[in-house]
Amino acid sequence: MTTTTPGRPHPMQSELDGPTRVGLYRTMVLIRTFEEAIRRDYYADKGPGFDIGKGLVPGEMHLAAGQEPVAAGVCAHLTADDAVTATHRPHHFAIAHGMDLTAMAAEIFGRETGLGHGRGGHMHLFDPSTHFSCSGIIAEGYPPALGQAFAFRHQGTDRVVVAVTGEGAANQGAFHESLNLAALWKLPVVFVVEDNEWGISVPRSASTSVHSNATRGVSYGIPAERIRDNDVEAVHLAASQAVARARAGEGPTLLEVHTLRLWGHFEGDAQGYRGDLDDVPARDPIPTYRTTLSAAGLLDDATAQQISDEASARVEDAVTFAKESPLPDPADAGAYVFA
Amino acid sequence: MTIIEQPVDTAPQSSHRLTTSKAMVEGIEIEMARDPSVIYLGEDVGAYGGIFSSTAGLLDRFGPERVLDTPISETAFIGLGIGAAVEGMRPVVELMFADFMGVCLDQIYNHMAKIHYESGGNVRVPMVLTTAVGGGYSDGAQHSQCLWGTFAHLPGMKVVVPSNPYDAKGLMIAAIRDDNPVVYMFHKGVMGLPWMVKNARATADVPEGEYTVPIGEAKVVRPGSDVTVVTLSLSVHHTLDVAETLAADGIDVEVIDLRSLVPLDRETILRSVGKTGHLVVVDEDYQSFGLSGEIAATITDVDPGMLRAPVARVANPDTPIPYSHPLEYAILPRQDRIEAAIRRTVSR
Missing domain, CATH: 3.40.50.920 (Rossmann fold)
Incomplete structure (x- = not known):
C-alpha cells in the first residue's frame, strides 16, 4: 500500500475549509519568523570572522526554514497530550506542536529560564507539557517514540506519537528496528521522514538505494506514502489519515515528505556542494502558499500583514525574554545529572 | 523452574533459601504485583524465562502484556523502555549480555542517561536496564565481559552489581523504585544456575516480602x-x-x-x-x-x-x-x- 501523492490537481481544489488553510499558513509564518530571528541573533556577534562558540547563540544551529509545511501539516492533528520526537533540526515541529516560545528561545540562548535550564540547547529541547523531545543523533529519536506509544496504549488512551527523522536517517539501523517493532506491536506511531534531499552535503541519490522511503515502510507491513510536493495541504491530508489510524489502534503509518532545506545544513554552511542553490528561493513554500490562499480569496494583503505582525510580536517577545534572562550559575553545572 | 509464590505485603521476618536468580526474580515479582506500571521486556524473557533465569515464572503470573519477548533489536526495545519511562511507566529492560552494548549504546548513554540532565530535571527516566556479565565458562571474547567500568564511566545512570541472593533482591526492588535509570549487572557465576559452576554462597537465606538494599552503599x-x-x-x-x-x-x-x-x-x-x-x-x-x-x-x-x-x-x-x-x-x-x-x- 505504497502510494506517491502527486499533489492536488489544482491548488484551488482544497478539501480543507478556509480557517484551517489560513491556520496552516499562520503556523508556517510563525515558524519562519522564529527561524529568521534566531538566524539574525546567531550571526549578530560571531565576529570578527566566524567563531562558532561565540555569541548570544553559540554552537551548531540547524534551522528548518523551508520545512514548515511538514510540521504544520502533521501537528495540526495533534493535541498537547500527543507526543512528538524530532531531530537535530527541531524548531518547526516544536512550534507547530505548541511549545512555549519563551522557554524555547531561552533554552536556545542558553539561559536559566530555558526548558532545560541551559543544559540542553537547540538539539535537546524537552517539554513535558507538550510531550516534545528531540535528539541530535540521527534516527535515534524513533526508539523512544515507540515507548511513548506503548505507554499511551498501555494506559488505555488514544494518544499518538509522531516520530520525525530526515531521509538520511532512513539508512540507520535504529530506523529499521523501530519500523519493525512498531508494526509488530501495532503501536500508535506516525513516522515522518523529511526528505530535504541532503544529508549535510551528500545528496539523497548518493545515500539511498530506493527512490521512496515509503517502500521501506511497506516492507515492514506499514502503510506508507510519499508526498512529492512540499505542500502543506497534501501533508495535512495524509497526516489526517495516519493519525486517525494510530488513534483507532490500527498501528503505525509512514509518511515521507519531499521538502526543502532552504538554508544550509547548519548556519555557516556555505553549501558549495549544492548545485541547486539558484533554484531554491523560488521553491520557498511560504510565498507559494500565500499566493494559493490569496487566489482562493482567503488571504488579502492586510490579513497577511496582520499574521506576519502577530508572529513577529510573539517571536520578539520570546527573544527579548531570552536575552534578558540570566545565564545559569557555573557552580550549578553538575545539577540534574540525577533526579 | 517455579517461582515461590509469596504474598506481596509479608513483613520480612521469615526467610527462605533462594538462589541469586530466584531472589532477583522475586524482587521483580514483588514490584510487578505492587505497581502495574512495571513491565519487563527483552529477548527470551517470556516462555524461556531469561537465558540466565532472570525472569523465570514472570510470564505465567503477569501475562504477555507485561512480560514481553522482543525482536533482536536492542536499539529499538531499549529506546522503547526509555520512552515508556518518560511517560510514567517503570520498565525493566534486559540486555541479554552486557557485551551487546555495542549495538545499542546510543540509546543507553546518549538518551537513557542524559535526558534528565538535558531537560534540566524536567523529564525523568525511571527504568532499569538488566544485563548479564562475566566469564569463566568459555563463552569467548564477545559473551564474557563485565564492562561495568564503561557504564559507570558514562554519567547519568546508576550502576549496581549484586553478588548474592540478598542483595540481588534488595537492589532490584530499590532499582525499580528509583527515579533514575539504573543498570543492574548480574554475573552469570553468582546466579546459582544449575548448568554452571556455583559458588557456595549462590544459595542463601533471603527475607520474604519486600525490602530494599540502598543503592550507593557498599x-x-x-x-x-x-x-x-x-x-x-x-x-x-x-x-x-x-x-x-x-x-x-x-x-x-x-x-x-x-x-x-x-x-x-x-x-x-x-x-x-x-x-x-x-x-x-x-x-x-x-x-x-x-x-x-x-x-x-x-x-x-x-x-x-x-x-x-x-x-x-x-x-x-x-x-x-x-x-x-x-x-x-x-x-x-x-x-x-x-x-x-x-x-x-x-x-x-
Whole structure:
C-alpha cells in the first residue's frame, strides 16, 4: 500500500475549509519568523570572522526554514497530550506542536529560564507539557517514540506519537528496528521522514538505494506514502489519515515528505556542494502558499500583514525574554545529572 | 523452574533459601504485583524465562502484556523502555549480555542517561536496564565481559552489581523504585544456575516480602585488620575463599563488596583503608582506565599517606577474554592471583 501523492490537481481544489488553510499558513509564518530571528541573533556577534562558540547563540544551529509545511501539516492533528520526537533540526515541529516560545528561545540562548535550564540547547529541547523531545543523533529519536506509544496504549488512551527523522536517517539501523517493532506491536506511531534531499552535503541519490522511503515502510507491513510536493495541504491530508489510524489502534503509518532545506545544513554552511542553490528561493513554500490562499480569496494583503505582525510580536517577545534572562550559575553545572 | 509464590505485603521476618536468580526474580515479582506500571521486556524473557533465569515464572503470573519477548533489536526495545519511562511507566529492560552494548549504546548513554540532565530535571527516566556479565565458562571474547567500568564511566545512570541472593533482591526492588535509570549487572557465576559452576554462597537465606538494599552503599562482607580488598560481583566470592585460606596464616583480610558503582561508596573504602593501610582491588573488568584505578584514586585523592604499600590491582590484564579454559583462567582474577596479590601487599 505504497502510494506517491502527486499533489492536488489544482491548488484551488482544497478539501480543507478556509480557517484551517489560513491556520496552516499562520503556523508556517510563525515558524519562519522564529527561524529568521534566531538566524539574525546567531550571526549578530560571531565576529570578527566566524567563531562558532561565540555569541548570544553559540554552537551548531540547524534551522528548518523551508520545512514548515511538514510540521504544520502533521501537528495540526495533534493535541498537547500527543507526543512528538524530532531531530537535530527541531524548531518547526516544536512550534507547530505548541511549545512555549519563551522557554524555547531561552533554552536556545542558553539561559536559566530555558526548558532545560541551559543544559540542553537547540538539539535537546524537552517539554513535558507538550510531550516534545528531540535528539541530535540521527534516527535515534524513533526508539523512544515507540515507548511513548506503548505507554499511551498501555494506559488505555488514544494518544499518538509522531516520530520525525530526515531521509538520511532512513539508512540507520535504529530506523529499521523501530519500523519493525512498531508494526509488530501495532503501536500508535506516525513516522515522518523529511526528505530535504541532503544529508549535510551528500545528496539523497548518493545515500539511498530506493527512490521512496515509503517502500521501506511497506516492507515492514506499514502503510506508507510519499508526498512529492512540499505542500502543506497534501501533508495535512495524509497526516489526517495516519493519525486517525494510530488513534483507532490500527498501528503505525509512514509518511515521507519531499521538502526543502532552504538554508544550509547548519548556519555557516556555505553549501558549495549544492548545485541547486539558484533554484531554491523560488521553491520557498511560504510565498507559494500565500499566493494559493490569496487566489482562493482567503488571504488579502492586510490579513497577511496582520499574521506576519502577530508572529513577529510573539517571536520578539520570546527573544527579548531570552536575552534578558540570566545565564545559569557555573557552580550549578553538575545539577540534574540525577533526579 | 517455579517461582515461590509469596504474598506481596509479608513483613520480612521469615526467610527462605533462594538462589541469586530466584531472589532477583522475586524482587521483580514483588514490584510487578505492587505497581502495574512495571513491565519487563527483552529477548527470551517470556516462555524461556531469561537465558540466565532472570525472569523465570514472570510470564505465567503477569501475562504477555507485561512480560514481553522482543525482536533482536536492542536499539529499538531499549529506546522503547526509555520512552515508556518518560511517560510514567517503570520498565525493566534486559540486555541479554552486557557485551551487546555495542549495538545499542546510543540509546543507553546518549538518551537513557542524559535526558534528565538535558531537560534540566524536567523529564525523568525511571527504568532499569538488566544485563548479564562475566566469564569463566568459555563463552569467548564477545559473551564474557563485565564492562561495568564503561557504564559507570558514562554519567547519568546508576550502576549496581549484586553478588548474592540478598542483595540481588534488595537492589532490584530499590532499582525499580528509583527515579533514575539504573543498570543492574548480574554475573552469570553468582546466579546459582544449575548448568554452571556455583559458588557456595549462590544459595542463601533471603527475607520474604519486600525490602530494599540502598543503592550507593557498599558492604563490609568480612571484617579484617591487615589488608582491605575492594571487589564486587563474583570476585567477592573468590576473595572470601582466599581470606579463609589466609586467616590460617595469620593474615586478616577485610573484604568490601561494592554492590553499587554509581554512586560509589567512597566513605566505606576510605574508612577501611584508613584502618588497614593496605589496598588490593579485585576487578574482573579490564584493568586500564577502569574501576581499579578509580578505587586507587579514591585513596590518593584524599590522603596517599594512608597507604603503607602500593595499591595492588588484580584485574583482566587488558586482554580480550580467551575461549580455551586455561587461557581464560589465566586472565580472570581467580583465587591464585588474588592470594598472591594480598600476600605481596601485606609483606611490604
